[in-house]
Amino acid sequence: MSTTVYVPRDSSALSVGADEVAQAIASTAAAHGNDIRLVRNGSRGLFWLEPMVEVATPAGRIAYGPVSPADVPGLFDAGFLRGGPHGLLLGPTDEIPYLKKQERLTFARVGITDPLSLSDYEAHGGWKGLRNALGMQGADVVEALIQSGLRGRGGAAFPAGIKWRTVLGAKAEQKYVVCNADEGDSGTFSDRMIMEGDPFVLIEGMTIAALAVGADRGYVYLRSEYPDAERTFNAAIALARAAGYLGDSILGSGHAFELELRRGAGAYICGEETAMLESLEGKRGMVRFKPPLPAIEGLFGKPTVINNVITFASVPIILDKGARYYADYGMGRSRGTLPFQLAGNVKRGGLVERAFGMTLRELLYDYGGGSASGRPIRAVQVGGPLGAYLPESQFDLPLDYEAFAAKGAMIGHGGVVVFDDTVDMAKMARYAMEFCAIESCGKCTPCRIGSTRGVEVIDRVRNGESRDANVELLRDLCDTMLHGSLCALGGMTPFPVLSAIDHFPEDFGVPAQTAKAA
């Protein structure tokens, strides 16, 4: 009887040699006369253990990792096809504490199924949400989403159901559903993992959105830095269409929905929803003024639902198990779960899906195991390049949208980047301004000019030129950018800059009092 062996196809696993491991396993099995079925699954998100190989045994799936091609002959000798003992044996995958303590709703199938197997998807609960939605009125689907409390997971955390209701209520012959997969924040990779590891869940979520608001065309705007996700997702679209989940009549319902992937071209600003719409229309990714909201006048001027990958991917389980089931997770106004992404200088980096409310400290130490370098963690940037840097004194903050906002920080897309005590926070503040200057679309002055002036002022502070006066000037500049910018790029670049000065004034060569008082 053949034994099923899983070697991830996730691009992070590939980046550390998963393809070479898969080849070594296939050729060694052939040489030994072992009958194996090799499945290229998504990643379980335990990236420090990648490439992580799993074997299906009568006692469940057994994991080994991190496996290099050189380890493969030894694994065969140790009888790994029966779960035999070996230095890389991790035990039953589901019992690995990092995974066992998670609450995987959106990521329920990622790493478990073959991403491009429709039968795997269906066998693990796929399409149930869509089938339920097909039997409901659009307004009832929208109401379920509102009741679930799901908020936009791309960063802005706007209630998804309210947005859908606006599009449902807009009168137009053509409406669109657009998925923002321009996951440009450093420290984030959850969108990529879904598109590579469980692409049908995104198709299902977008199809439910289309049914709910009365749209028949959808686009996924994917960043060009994710070629593996592009290949997998395009293959998934073709499979879903052939099986009747997309096309002129979804599952014979008479409702049409066509979906197309479009590739971005390396502009961070196109993660801003209106710049993304411009880019989809084939133009420069320049931010639009709002209003009109995209829900009223979006893609090609038509009402458009825009959500990110994780938001859409969370919809099927809500329609399957009910709004209440999802809303029972979380705290305060942050309902459900968020796939946090633990990255940077951390011992155990990976994906941690948990209900809102866990503390940052729990994430950094219980899951992350502290820094990779073994030095003390000094600063953590949460929410990407526009998120604040948090010092150790704030690690007990609960991961909740409102709790973070109250401290001038944000959860954003759930990316957490860890820095040890060798970090120079004045340099990181300069980088924030420099990144804004590189990526600014140029439409508004505070962002276009302010970011360049910001780099210059920080350089003067770092060079010790009239430090107090220049710190005051920098704060003034940040204030202008915060209040005068058209979108979040210029409007939030001050968050990492100001948090660096406030929490780490010594790196700027100014005493704490000056920093706070200014």
Place this chain on the structure above:
Amino acid sequence: MKGDRKAGATQPVGPHQAVIDDAIAQYAALPGPLLVVLHAIQDRIGFVPPEALPRIAQALNLSRAEVHGVVTFYHDFRTSPPGRHVVRVCQAESCQSMGSEALAAHAKARLGINFHETSATGGVTLEAVYCLGNCACSPAVTVDGRVHGRMTAERFDRLVEALE
């Protein structure tokens, strides 16, 4: 010579004419097709040649300025051919926390070039990139589009040796 140049005369035919025409023929009918057309050309020949701009503009009913504006707005599009291989070193925060600055300095010294330059033999073009979504395996580089994580100076040298 002057008299030969009538208004609307066909553009001079360059070496990439067939690729450009194919891309236009295949994608011009899509809604908002410009980025798709530009990607199709660059996927085939590695850059968007100047002769493509007037042809695309005419086919999509855009001005040359609009097409030029799009080509120059996006970091991905090149207007001249890259080296035989393209190496990109991630410079975003997560990779910085794991020493990507030192890795970039090493890459520049090893190849004898700066970012956005091509080595003297035309072998390798070096670029910065801002996030490859490989942040739990930082620092990361790409070689001809393929991501390599947990990069070290020694592993970088081995990757580059294989290219040379």
